[in-house]
Amino acid sequence: MGILEVKGVGKRFGGLQALGDVNLSVQENTVHAIIGPNGAGKSTLLNCLVGKLIPDTGSVTFDGQSVLGRKPHEINQMGISRVFQTPEIFGDLTVMENVLIPCFAKRDGSFRMHAYESIEQEPDILQKAEQMLIDVNMIDKRHMNGSSLSRGDKRRLEMAMCLVQDPRLLLLDEPTAGMARADTNNTIDLLKEIKEQRDITMAIIEHDMHVVFSLADRITVLAQGTPLVEDTPDNIKGHPKVKEAYLGETQEV
């Protein structure tokens, strides 16, 4: 039994069957990659996991509890954090504040009217946020505005914002999309570091094979809304079905 169980999930948009019959089981403390060509339904699947979309059929359970019908903030409070394709941070707030917000969300829940305390009177939370920024090597940028960071730093900050919540499952939606090779490698290193240092389960949706094969413990290949194969990276590499999905069927002349 995995920490995240997806059973028979299907989603239809008008005439398009985006997801057919997806079964997926993510084991605790592993990195599970979901790959597939464009339009395979990777993002739809992810959106079903975080409460942005509600699947037409099937069930999604996290740690034995159903996530279906719950709002994104409720699912996050269950222990699932999400990294977006383009880094989503608070651009008008400082780097420090960006990390403080998830700390407060983790401690105080989805709403608390803590209007009379000052942030300076929360030493535990400040210390936690500072430690996180030291861990991701951004402590010297703590007074900068989120919007003035470079793209790589934005990604790093977003990762820090998710990690500071100590999520049990971290969902990454194409974390290296549109990045230069050097940035991609940095991100891989960062993710590897996270994987080694923390007991964390990660599910990565990714286009870039290089990223997938350097990180994943297990890989699910998705094509046209259904999973083709699920196996270890080594077995996936030479799998004929995977080649077929990416390159198209070999046609006889």
Next chain:
Amino acid sequence: MLGLNKTDSKFLLIVILLTIFTPILMQPFAANSGLDQFNGGYPDLMQKVAIFGIFAVGFNILFGLTGYLSFGHAAFLGIGSYAAVWMFKLLTMNVIPAILLAMIVSGLLAVVIGYISLRRSGIYFSILTLAFAQMCYKMAYSVLTPITNGETGLQLSLSDPRVLDGATTSTSLPVTNIFGLAMNSSYKVEALNRVFTFNVGFYFCAIIAIIAFYVAIRLFRSPFGMMLRAVKSNQQRMNYMGLNTKPYTLAAFVISGMYAGLAGGLLAAMDPLAGADRMLWTASGEVVIMTILGGAGTLMGPVLGAGVIKYLENIFSKINETVLHSWFHWLPDGIEEVVVWIFARFTGEGWHLTLGITFMLVVTFLPGGLVEGLKRLARLARKGRKKTDKFDESDPDHTPPPSKHVV
């Protein structure tokens, strides 16, 4: 001090001192100096600055922090006034119960309007709040006439019960007071060829304004205030961070509605009369202009904006053609007529034109409002005084690199 850090304490102290000495500071010109009509140190204007300062500070909690632009805040101002006048009619002429009821009633109205309007954001939210305010305005004129007294406006009368004050045999209307100290009583001091008026009503408003300002500082510096700024910045990120944005925005809306109700109650406390005009959309627009003129999202900005607008309104509207003729009588006849005609467009009835031009200039050249202007001046002064060291680098956010030349 009071849970504030050093900078904020100093800031609050300066604000308190400025408020205490307002009757002196706003009387800079000696009588008969020809400029004395620019003096603003009379009770009515000072009270208005304090009251609209409160209104704008509250509005800024919603607009400046969360970015939700309400175009219907005058509804809360109006309902606050009505609630206060009813308190004067039924209970007592003491202002304390009146402003408390004003805050409670406006808070309840804000819960209703906010709950519905906050289902949408951006322009739709603005239009919804505008629609609600106009509904309140129309209802005050029509179906609610028994409560609001329609076009005449709600006024005191000798036959009001005023249960706590007891029966009086007086034939004149009672005045609003705080534990017996009448709001309209003043203490005048003549010195340096000026008359300084220390008015009870103004000092009462000033104390409330300082408390309101202090609460706003605490709110800005609190985790709650940070969450509100996060709402403005990225609601999606907040949701995926485990935060429910709806109660945050609703709380901000209700708090700012209660500030508006407090301001409305104070208006009634200074002059016990409430009319539906206070709810008109122009009044909602005025507080938006005050906040943006002063600097949205800053602590001092809204107060500054309220001060400038109320000063322009009261001083410029007094300058009529007779005054202008007395200024320019030394010019040759034909030219004098022309000059007076031009100036008359911008003064008296035309003071809105001056306000409009001021607003345009500020928004164009100081997008951060008057506060940004003051900050720039302070930076210039600092630069001139001492050399910057390597730790004192200019803020990269506010000094963007020069744009590349377009070939």
